[in-house]
Amino acid sequence: MAAQPDVAAVTAAADTEWLRRRGPGWLVVAGKELSETLTSLRFAVLLAILGLAALAPVYATSGAIRDAAEQASGAAALFLALFTLGADPVPSFVGLVGFVAPLLGIAFGFDAINGERAQGTLARLLSHPIHRDDLINGKFVAGLAAIAVAVVSMAMLVAGLGIVRLGIVPSVGEVARMIAWVVVTILYIGLWLAIAMLCSVLSRRAATSALIAIGLWLALSLFGVLLAQLIAGFLDPMTGSVGTEAALRHAQLQQQLSIVNPGTVYAQATLALLNPGATAVVVPGLAEAIQLSQQIPTQLSLQQSLLIVWPQVVGLLAAMVLCFVASYIVFLRQEVRA
Amino acid sequence: MASESTRPPDAGAPALVETAGLTKRYGDLVAVDHLDLTVRAGEVYGLLGPNGAGKTTTILMLLGLTEPTEGTARVLGLDPARRALDVKRHVGYLPDAVGFYGRLTGRENLRYTAALNGLPGDASEALIVEALDHVGLADAADRPTGGYSRGMLQRLGIADALLKDPAILILDEPTTSIDPAGVAELLALIRQLVAERGVGVLLSSHLLAQVERLCDRVGIFWRGRLLAEGTVAEVAAQAGEPGIDLDEAYGRIVRRASAEETTDGRAA
Numbered sequence: 001m002a003a004q005p006d007v008a009a010v011t012a013a014a015d016t017e018w019l020r021r022r023g024p025g026w027l028v029v030a031g032k033e034l035s036e037t038l039t040s041l042r043f044a045v046l047l048a049i050l051g052l053a054a055l056a057p058v059y060a061t062s063g064a065i066r067d068a069a070e071q072a073s074g075a076a077a078l079f080l081a082l083f084t085l086g087a088d089p090v091p092s093f094v095g096l097v098g099f100v101a102p103l104l105g106i107a108f109g110f111d112a113i114n115g116e117r118a119q120g121t122l123a124r125l126l127s128h129p130i131h132r133d134d135l136i137n138g139k140f141v142a143g144l145a146a147i148a149v150a151v152v153s154m155a156m157l158v159a160g161l162g163i164v165r166l167g168i169v170p171s172v173g174e175v176a177r178m179i180a181w182v183v184v185t186i187l188y189i190g191l192w193l194a195i196a197m198l199c200s201v202l203s204r205r206a207a208t209s210a211l212i213a214i215g216l217w218l219a220l221s222l223f224g225v226l227l228a229q230l231i232a233g234f235l236d237p238m239t240g241s242v243g244t245e246a247a248l249r250h251a252q253l254q255q256q257l258s259i260v261n262p263g264t265v266y267a268q269a270t271l272a273l274l275n276p277g278a279t280a281v282v283v284p285g286l287a288e289a290i291q292l293s294q295q296i297p298t299q300l301s302l303q304q305s306l307l308i309v310w311p312q313v314v315g316l317l318a319a320m321v322l323c324f325v326a327s328y329i330v331f332l333r334q335e336v337r338a
Numbered sequence: 339m340a341s342e343s344t345r346p347p348d349a350g351a352p353a354l355v356e357t358a359g360l361t362k363r364y365g366d367l368v369a370v371d372h373l374d375l376t377v378r379a380g381e382v383y384g385l386l387g388p389n390g391a392g393k394t395t396t397i398l399m400l401l402g403l404t405e406p407t408e409g410t411a412r413v414l415g416l417d418p419a420r421r422a423l424d425v426k427r428h429v430g431y432l433p434d435a436v437g438f439y440g441r442l443t444g445r446e447n448l449r450y451t452a453a454l455n456g457l458p459g460d461a462s463e464a465l466i467v468e469a470l471d472h473v474g475l476a477d478a479a480d481r482p483t484g485g486y487s488r489g490m491l492q493r494l495g496i497a498d499a500l501l502k503d504p505a506i507l508i509l510d511e512p513t514t515s516i517d518p519a520g521v522a523e524l525l526a527l528i529r530q531l532v533a534e535r536g537v538g539v540l541l542s543s544h545l546l547a548q549v550e551r552l553c554d555r556v557g558i559f560w561r562g563r564l565l566a567e568g569t570v571a572e573v574a575a576q577a578g579e580p581g582i583d584l585d586e587a588y589g590r591i592v593r594r595a596s597a598e599e600t601t602d603g604r605a606a
Contacts, residue, residue, distance in 0.1 A: 021457025120437025
């Protein structure tokens with residue numbers, strides 16, 4: 001150690017030994033980020049909020065279903081009804097969880113990059129032998145993993161409570177549908193993680209990026225539908241009495257407008273995945289509407305349900321990737337120093 | 339003015355850092371203007387100049403964290419823009435206002451560094467203890483760094499840079515915002531590192547008096563240009579009056595350069 005460093009030896013350095021030992025840089029970053037997240041107060045608080053949002057409706061609904069056990073026994077996919085039905089005044093499980101879930105993504109992403117800057121760790125971290133994108137990739141992967149841990153444990157908790165309260169065990173098909181729902185939920189929260197990370201790259205202050213992400217979340221969940229109605233009314237004003245066709249056209253326009261709201265897309269996907277009876281999730285045209293009204297109520301297989309919501313699932317995935325790529329590009333073009 | 343560093347720079351020692359015509363422009367602003375710089379093994383080189391002179395930009399180019407607009411940089415004979423990972427594996431860097439993860443202890447922070455550098459798991463614990471001992475943080479090792487003082491963070495930053503057993507240390511404003519006693523300790527530590535490990539040190543500072551006695555060679559850096567270079571005595575001679583101290587020499591050199599710039603401006 002005391003010897004003069006031999007520059008030639010270092011330079012010629014076929015020393016890739018350390019690199020082989022370490023593995024990819026993003027994996028090291030992700031490991032550290034995940035272990036720090038899972039032990040953080042932030043994670044505990046979010047888990048508690050998510051747990052409450054999940055348990056309260058399931059508890060209320062299971063009570064309602066038990067009270068109606070006479071009529072309910074033998075009904076198809078009864079176990080899943082636990083998640084999709086609400087019991088006044090408590091909203092349904094999927095509704096409440098869908099509303100709260102984005103918070104999880106926002107909380108893990110809003111200070112991902114600007115937090116490192118403010119702490120003075122960014123320049124130090126990048127002076128170690130990792131690529132710059134290792135940092136943002138590792139953080140995104142760790143965020144997704146933390147989200148997966150939260151969603152899976154919440155789903156298992158709720159399913160367990162459902163089994164105890166209802167006294168029925170979900171069928172294989174129902175379990176498969178729940179797994180599909182968990183995957184789509186992770187995608188949806190991942191989209192919010194990517195949005196929050198984009199904010200953390202664009203804004204130098206963590207408080208600002210948190211405010212932007214939370215503002216976007218509230219605006220879309222509280223006023224999203226209202227906004228779609230307003231814009232649809234502006235584009236296609238309906239005055240006086242209108243025929244069925246015009247009304248349907250108006251509803252379709254409203255729906256087309258609201259697909260920019262990821263919450264709507266997620267709600268559509270959820271509807272079909274947890275409800276085997278749902279044969280359409282978007283407002284149909286007149287011809288399809290007549291067909292649907294004459295349709296015999298039927299139970300779809302999971303595969304058929306997936307086919308219906310495939311556009312929604314792919315849309316969520318694409319939006320998530322798009323947001324992440326945007327933050328990736330902006331981060332790589334930024335200067336390391338403030 | 340008495341210099342401890344009577345040891346003349348060894349011109350035969352291998353060059354750790356070598357730049358030629360290194361230039362960085364941000365739009366119209368020239369942050370670094372055709373810089374030729376050489377730092378050799380076993381020497382402490384002080385890049386001295388006011389805030390905004392382009393010191394940090396130069397350092398970031400040496401680490402491959404920002405790309406030069408023009409010119410070349412070689413660190414350990416490698417181009418940092420192309421082989422950033424190999425360069426960063428052997429260069430220890432203490433950034434300006436270094437920070438650590440406040441919830442983690444000093445030891446945990448260094449564990450992350452060890453993992454990033456691919457240090458073997460069994461040996462890294464011993465290396466961490468050694469590095470913490472070296473900078474005098476053994477007692478604070480298991481306290482969260484959120485409670486560290488600025489001087490302790492600075493020393494942990496040096497431990498962080500030492501962990502990879504670097505061939506060269508780059509210290510950006512190492513003495514800023516720590517108290518005078520802390521500065522003396524830090525400078526003694528850097529001296530000791532050079533003596534024991536034979537590393538080369540490139541440090542930047544705007545506090546000339548503090549680092550004057552530490553540096554074997556200094557470069558006066560002003561508005562992206564290197565105005566004078568050499569031992570403190572040589573720089574004083576270039577200022578026109580051998581025997582003056584560095585602060586005085588610096589003042590004269592900068593005044594002369596800015597006067598030249600003004601006359602150039604008038605002529606044009």
